Amino acid sequence: MTIELTPDPHVADLAERTAAFVRAIVVPEEERFAGVASAGGEPLRQHLQEAAREAGVFAPHVSTEYGGHGLDMRGRALVFEEAGWSLFGPLALNIAAPDEGNMHLLEAVATAEQKEQYLRPLAEGAVRSCFAMTEPAPGAGSDPAALATVATRSRGGWLINGRKWFITGADGAAYTICMARTSGEPGDRGGATMFLIDAGTPGLRIARHIDTLDEAFFGGHCELELEDVFVSDESVLGAVDQGFEYAQVRLAPARLTHCMRWLGIARRSQEIAVTRAAERRMFGSRLGDLGMVQAMIADSEIDIAASRLLILQACAELDQGRSAAQSSSIAKTFVAEAVGRVVDRSLQICGALGVSGDVLLSRYHREVRPFRIYDGPSETHRWAIAKRRLRQSPVSPAAQPIAQPIAQPIAQPIAQPIAQMIAERVNVGE
Numbered sequence: 107m108t109i110e111l112t113p114d115p116h117v118a119d120l121a122e123r124t125a126a127f128v129r130a131i132v133v134p135e136e137e138r139f140a141g142v143a144s145a146g147g148e149p150l151r152q153h154l155q156e157a158a159r160e161a162g163v164f165a166p167h168v169s170t171e172y173g174g175h176g177l178d179m180r181g182r183a184l185v186f187e188e189a190g191w192s193l194f195g196p197l198a199l200n201i202a203a204p205d206e207g208n209m210h211l212l213e214a215v216a217t218a219e220q221k222e223q224y225l226r227p228l229a230e231g232a233v234r235s236c237f238a239m240t241e242p243a244p245g246a247g248s249d250p251a252a253l254a255t256v257a258t259r260s261r262g263g264w265l266i267n268g269r270k271w272f273i274t275g276a277d278g279a280a281y282t283i284c285m286a287r288t289s290g291e292p293g294d295r296g297g298a299t300m301f302l303i304d305a306g307t308p309g310l311r312i313a314r315h316i317d318t319l320d321e322a323f324f325g326g327h328c329e330l331e332l333e334d335v336f337v338s339d340e341s342v343l344g345a346v347d348q349g350f351e352y353a354q355v356r357l358a359p360a361r362l363t364h365c366m367r368w369l370g371i372a373r374r375s376q377e378i379a380v381t382r383a384a385e386r387r388m389f390g391s392r393l394g395d396l397g398m399v400q401a402m403i404a405d406s407e408i409d410i411a412a413s414r415l416l417i418l419q420a421c422a423e424l425d426q427g428r429s430a431a432q433s434s435s436i437a438k439t440f441v442a443e444a445v446g447r448v449v450d451r452s453l454q455i456c457g458a459l460g461v462s463g464d465v466l467l468s469r470y471h472r473e474v475r476p477f478r479i480y481d482g483p484s485e486t487h488r489w490a491i492a493k494r495r496l497r498q499s500p501v502s503p504a505a506q507p508i509a510q511p512i513a514q515p516i517a518q519p520i521a522q523p524i525a526q527m528i529a530e531r532v533n534v535g536e
């Protein structure tokens with residue numbers, strides 16, 4: 107496969123303007139709040155998004171019909187990396203998780219009415235949203251088939267009961283895209299449905315904010331209780347019993363966009379370390395003249411360059427309408443670990459300064475660690491990567507699919523790229 111590495115001029119221009127905007131407008135706010143989004147709250151989000159609109163860099167991923175720039179995945183790779191230079195950059199451009207992934211899902215799957223009601227205000231930044239798949243044990247996690255939240259038929263709609271946790275952005279979200287089981291039992295690979303549940307619907311309750319290592323996501327990571335939550339048939343996103351298939355529509359691109367954003371933080375960390383290495387003097391030379399420091403800087407350059415190319419390869423496959431199942435798993439696993447290594451080396455080069463609050467490296471160190479777990483833990487991806495590779499072996503029982511089909515064929519026609527994505531899916535959680 108040939109991958110075009112030179113971006114279209116309009117994409118290069120948008121990436122350049124995004125980089126300038128983030129450095130001039132966003133970074134000062136990030137430094138003021140030490141990267142803690144909740145310290146700035148909703149007024150900060152609105153201020154940054156207004157500034158991004160004025161700078162013409164808002165919503166690069168959304169189609170022009172919904173007010174965005176309509177970038178393809180390769181275009182997003184460039185622009186999202188520049189936005190990721192600051193923890194607040196994605197928030198400013200309205201490309202932060204989970205909203206960005208939800209917009210992608212809604213554009214692909216929602217009905218025209220649902221798009222007007224849910225996608226448009228989200229794309230405009232008027233509201234936030236969340237995506238609720240994961241459950242406390244023994245429910246859905248790395249293995250979504252363990253899904254235990256149930257939706258049962260009632261009064262011309264559905265009654266949903268269950269418990270979700272680690273739901274990013276739930277506090278303050280206008281709605282939740284919730285996965286619930288509509289047929290089968292926990293352990294079955296089919297029978298899930300996605301529901302759009304408005305905030306304030308009786309029975310939907312935030313049980314607690316989970317205290318976590320990271321804290322830069324708006325609305326925190328919440329545990330949700332769903333007790334006899336009634337929703338109408340119009341709240342079903344896509345077709346009944348096809349939720350796992352639609353989840354794949356969201357997950358492959360969403361794990362890549364996480365990679366793009368975190369790559370920006372890796373570059374910023376390296377910049378901080380290189381500046382320090384060039385300035386700080388010890389043992390009669392600059393820190394950067396010492397071989398072991400040079401090795402750390404070089405290894406980080408290699409991690410950054412390799413990450414960017416792996417992301418681009420998976421993006422090119424998605425843009426060509428392919429599933430990118432293997433390439434996005436490879437990119438996600440490598441980038442999540444590479445970004446952690448880069449931030450860690452940068453912190454080491456800065457010495458005690460690195461762990462202090464005087465530079466943002468300690469903040470970044472805490473923020474990037476969970477990425478090895480969400481969007482599929484590294485181990486789940488490695489398992490899936492190896493299974494796909496083994497399936498290609500001429501001596502393996504190749505006819506055996508790597509995971510049993512999660513469900514029956516999609517009930518309603520969906521776009522070809524989505525169908526291909528589903529055909530090669532594996533289970534890797536949000």
Ligand SMILES: Cc1cc2nc3c(=O)[nH]c(=O)nc-3n(C[C@H](O)[C@H](O)[C@H](O)COP(=O)(O)OP(=O)(O)OC[C@H]3O[C@@H](n4cnc5c(N)ncnc54)[C@H](O)[C@@H]3O)c2cc1C
Nearest residue numbers: 238239240247248272273274476480483485486489535536
């Ligand atoms: C910061 C953060 C934000 C999140 N946001 C959301 C959200 O918005 N919405 C949502 O639905 N979920 C969210 N999650 C949940 C996330 O998707 C899950 O944590 C993830 O899918 C793993 O599930 P689990 O935590 O239940 O771990 P488990 O499924 O219990 O797995 C535990 C460990 O088992 C190992 N493991 C897994 N698979 C294999 C394998 N095949 N072989 C060997 N070892 C394996 C891995 O080391 C893994 O870390 C978030 C999580 C975090 C940390």
